[in-house]
Amino acid sequence: MDYVSTRGSAQALDFAGATLAGLASDGGLYVPREWPRFTEAEIAAMAGRPYAELAATVMAPFVGESLTRERLLDLCRAAYGRFAHKAVTPVRQFDEQQWLLELFHGPTLAFKDVALQLLGLLFEEFLGRSDRNLTIVGATSGDTGSAAIDAVAGRAKVDIFMLHPRGRVSEVQRRQMTTVLAPNVHNIAIEGSFDDAQAMVKRMFNDAAMTDRFAIGAVNSINWARLMAQVVYYFAAGLQLGAPHRPVAFSVPTGNFGDVFAGYVAAKMGLPVERLIVATNVNDILHRALTSGDYSQGTVTPTAAPSMDIQVSSNFERLLFDLGGCDGAALAAQMAGFEATKTMQLTNAQAQGAAALFTSARADADEMSQAIRWAWEECGELIDPHTACGVHAARGAGIDKGVPVVTLATAHPAKFPDAVERATGQRPSLPVRVGDLFEREERCVDLPGDYAAVTAYVAEHAVPKG
Numbered sequence: 083m084d085y086v087s088t089r090g091s092a093q094a095l096d097f098a099g100a101t102l103a104g105l106a107s108d109g110g111l112y113v114p115r116e117w118p119r120f121t122e123a124e125i126a127a128m129a130g131r132p133y134a135e136l137a138a139t140v141m142a143p144f145v146g147e148s149l150t151r152e153r154l155l156d157l158c159r160a161a162y163g164r165f166a167h168k169a170v171t172p173v174r175q176f177d178e179q180q181w182l183l184e185l186f187h188g189p190t191l192a193f194k195d196v197a198l199q200l201l202g203l204l205f206e207e208f209l210g211r212s213d214r215n216l217t218i219v220g221a222t223s224g225d226t227g228s229a230a231i232d233a234v235a236g237r238a239k240v241d242i243f244m245l246h247p248r249g250r251v252s253e254v255q256r257r258q259m260t261t262v263l264a265p266n267v268h269n270i271a272i273e274g275s276f277d278d279a280q281a282m283v284k285r286m287f288n289d290a291a292m293t294d295r296f297a298i299g300a301v302n303s304i305n306w307a308r309l310m311a312q313v314v315y316y317f318a319a320g321l322q323l324g325a326p327h328r329p330v331a332f333s334v335p336t337g338n339f340g341d342v343f344a345g346y347v348a349a350k351m352g353l354p355v356e357r358l359i360v361a362t363n364v365n366d367i368l369h370r371a372l373t374s375g376d377y378s379q380g381t382v383t384p385t386a387a388p389s390m391d392i393q394v395s396s397n398f399e400r401l402l403f404d405l406g407g408c409d410g411a412a413l414a415a416q417m418a419g420f421e422a423t424k425t426m427q428l429t430n431a432q433a434q435g436a437a438a439l440f441t442s443a444r445a446d447a448d449e450m451s452q453a454i455r456w457a458w459e460e461c462g463e464l465i466d467p468h469t470a471c472g473v474h475a476a477r478g479a480g481i482d483k484g485v486p487v488v489t490l491a492t493a494h495p496a497k498f499p500d501a502v503e504r505a506t507g508q509r510p511s512l513p514v515r516v517g518d519l520f521e522r523e524e525r526c527v528d529l530p531g532d533y534a535a536v537t538a539y540v541a542e543h544a545v546p547k548g
């Protein structure tokens with residue numbers, strides 16, 4: 083399998099190359115040249131398999147020759163062995179139609195662990211074959227940062243520089259990042275929003291002053307390997323609820339469009355997906371794009387679901403590329419227009435293609451609270467504010483009664499205890515495995531939201547590529 087850039091002009095790479103490269107050199111995102119597809123019989127044969135085996139089966143076509151099948155399975159067993167639930171991503175029933183896919187049983191209590199535990203091992207595997215050092219530069223609105231840091235802390239040949247918007251992540255999220263004191267971990271709090279941080283990260287990949295000296299790598303969902311690993315839990319949930327013989331709908335709390343794009347990939351691979359419901363908070367660029375074709379960047383509004391406070395959704399580019407007939411030159415022009423004007427109109431093909439599988443809904447503060455309260459009062463479950471956006475959207479989506487609707491529970495409620503307590507009167511507690519998070523020393527530098535300041539800091543502390 084090789085990987086091409088959504089903007090058409092970067093060199094095609096194999097899986098190992100795309101994993102280490104992160105973002106393509108033309109500013110595009112890597113996507114597989116074609117979508118592998120399983121037959122109905124192949125999908126049926128996946129039922130009942132342990133998660134690590136299912137993961138190796140689903141990911142094998144994407145990994146291609148970069149790893150043997152045995153090695154891929156070893157890495158999956160190591161990655162998912164760290165999860166606190168034997169099923170890794172269990173499903174739980176809410177009512178006759180509504181289900182919850184719990185993605186927060188990993189070390190840092192959010193869905194990011196599912197991909198990042200594996201990605202940390204993939205980096206180690208692929209870097210072990212060369213003399214290269216990797217300088218990971220990431221942006222986080224709270225969860226990617228902690229999951230990536232947990233996955234690479236203390237690993238050889240890797241430094242990680244993680245930018246978060248100062249004061250705009252929860253205290254638990256911040257501490258999960260800043261209390262990791264391994265020498266290869268560098269936390270940077272910047273003035274501004276997640277979008278500002280993400281823009282700086284993307285710019286660094288195409289800044290020769292940085293790329294000549296450092297091999298810049300990505301842990302954000304711009305890295306294809308992140309999405310590949312997330313495809314697996316759509317299969318896991320679908321199989322438990324009757325796939326391939328029965329279609330399943332998914333409601334996905336969405337910010338950067340990574341998680342829901344993984345659902346799109348699962349559908350491309352043959353999983354019978356009835357609908358993908360894109361659930362946003364009031365930072366609703368995706369809801370606007372999917373309902374009116376207008377993809378225009380708004381100002382980021384801080385909400386109780388801070389990890390979704392995003393107004394430029396990186397992975398939407400992957401969908402637009404696929405729906406636009408994989409025409410890299412056309413998409414490069416469309417993205418250049420967006421970067422210049424902050425507005426973009428979807429083409430008819432893109433809008434109609436999206437409408438065939440996606441619907442969307444947005445939740446404001448009251449609707450988030452109501453969904454948290456409903457889950458607690460009607461189903462006895464505490465859910466976090468991100469998951470609440472998904473539940474709100476799932477219940478209003480009008481999916482046919484015979485089709486199960488699975489909301490992705492993307493974070494543990496104890497990461498956002500204030501919002502949960504406000505809605506239910508119950509304060510969720512952190513699982514014991516998180517330990518003494520509130521007693522640990524924190525380390526983080528404060529920088530202005532200024533590209534020159536951030537790159538100077540990275541250049542001073544990173545190890546040259548070697």
Ligand SMILES: Cc1ncc(COP(=O)(O)O)c(C=O)c1O
Nearest residue numbers: 225336337338339340341389492
């Ligand atoms: C808890 C939580 N839910 C949902 C999302 C949105 O996921 P995505 O950015 O893949 O759309 C994020 C961040 O990305 C998150 O941290």
Ligand SMILES: N[C@@H](CCOP(=O)(O)O)C(=O)O
Nearest residue numbers: 222223224225226302303389
């Ligand atoms: N919600 C994310 C934002 C970054 O998204 P990513 O999936 O592209 O890494 C976070 O919590 O950091």
